[in-house]
Amino acid sequence: MNTADHDKRDGMVDGEGGFIYPQSRALLERACRVIPGGIYGHFGPPPCVPPEAYPFFSDWAEGCRFRDVDGHEFIDYMCAYGPMILGYKNPVVDQAFRQQAEKNDTGSLAAPVMVELAEYLCDLIPIADWAFFAKNGADVTNLAVMTARAATGRRKIIAIKGGYHGTTPWMQAPGHHGLIADDWAHVIRIPWNDLTALQQALEEHAGDVAGFISSPYHHPVFADNELPAPGYWDGVSQLLRRHGVVFIIDDVRAGFRLHLGGSNELYGFKPDLICFSKAIGNGYPISALVGVESLRKDVGRVFHTGSFWFGAGPMAAALATVKELKRLDAPAMLRETGEKLLNGMVGVARSHGYNLKVSGEPSMPYLRITDDPTLTLHQHWCAECTRRGAYFTSHHNWFISTAHTEKDIQETLDICDAAFKAIRKRFGNGTA
């Protein structure tokens, strides 16, 4: 059965036609017996509000759609939280992976495709004089920080409040289980877009700051996303150069969606190191750190490796992905699709008397209904959309892929319309 003939109403629905998920629930119950928490991390139930509106397990995906284990089909606006950029089961990428895997994948030696991919990235990304590969985003944010410390002999890392760089202890917010105070002792958090705070931190810890790490624009969860203020990145660059601090851009989430040369190119600045993962392999597990010539020696001295980091299949997939992204001029395409969707949604919201605020970049927008500061109304609207087949989470930026078509956008807008009606009916003119 392909996407077109699959009737998404095949799955079970409630009295109002919204999806219900008995198979997902049954699987979650089984999971809870053998996996602590059932489903952990960012796929876990807590951010799905209310959880009964959300599926938890999926067994099929193609293009911009996935199907849950109850047989409902969703237009996916989370795109695996970023990795999917060309659509699930992209034939070009999947074929590149298969061809490589038929030759070899994880083995006892590095594969030639590793060199090919590194060469391609060094050509594509203006600041890249070298590339290094791993699996997850955190592998390379860690490597970037170690490289900064190796290069400077200093301890402190400056990061942005609310910025996410993975789950390694130094990256987590203080107070989470399993951390000790030493883990955050050398991480200084400053507000986004705040050059004064950066300057103060650099002066207060003069001679002890190894690196500054930030996403190219601010994309926290549960809060409006923020673009760099005019002059911000120039100011950051100057301050970091003046203090001899390594400039790290964590492009794990935004990488290849805004600009193929690194998101910094869109905003017109040059960091020393860029961390990529997520979209680089269209779902195949791979991450990359690229950097400038002056850090070649330092990154080369850092010991950092992993059992699966030389997997050749994902490298071939990544090479095919970036080439395909280039062929399609994906960033422009995603921006256009995103703008179409967002303009449409804001209009639909307005027609129902709601204010839908869009922030961030159109290819990975963050949305919020501003009529209720507690976010509850927004959560229920996202839930109503999900129950009707547009998979939205309420706390995290969404992602657009090149597989989202005009037809998908129109269908999404129809779903949004029905969802606004549903929340108006439920909450009336008040907030939740």
Add this chain to the structure above:
Amino acid sequence: MEVDMIQARLNLEVVLGLLADVANTDPTFRERSRTWAETVAFKALGGPEGWIRFSPEGATHGTGKPDLATIRLILFSAIHLNRMFRNEGLPPIPVKGIGRLSFMKKEFTELGARLQTLTRPGVTFCSREEEQLSTKLMLSAAVRAVPILAESDSVCAKLAAATPEGTLEIKSLDNGFAGWIRKADGKFTSGFGAPEQVTARMHFRDLDAARIVLTGKETGFAAIGLGMMRVEGVIPLVDNVSLIMDRLERYLA
């Protein structure tokens, strides 16, 4: 040092509160405690002060010095006070109400033992009512403890600073419990009953579900997915307050 002082505050603000709850709600003490007319004041030298009052109107408690204490007890230090609450170490020094100390030895000690039984992990309960009371006490302890921990525990202070302002409603949907925790102007307060405004909700399906989560039989993740617990609204408020609550077990086992 930090640990002893925090524990002393928790004993005077949370444990005395729970003792008042037991006196007011436990079937074996509800009637009996109404016949008591005592106000017991505790003061740890160089540390906090607190009191508990038993009267025909019910039991109440508070921090600082009470208006009219019938029994005044001095402890040499926070450590001394904490030991007393664990039934260990030297007895406190009575500076008032020496003639009434039998109340401390008998009634107050029995009340303390009852609280211990009701909150002991893994205890088997005689009745459903008893189990539900135990769960309510656990919820009350958490609600009372958050402002103290947010202010005094260094890790909680970091969590508190990162917590968005607003009111978290904590409720058991079988009407078994209702309380709230608020952060306003950087300061945490808490209380019982329904809050005026709600920024985030942490709702348990019923007291049984709350017990499953509070005793760690299921994680919050699982409880939410399985429909035992529901969170809504400004979730970072729920997340951070939960992390603060989790640190209570470091002080009050």
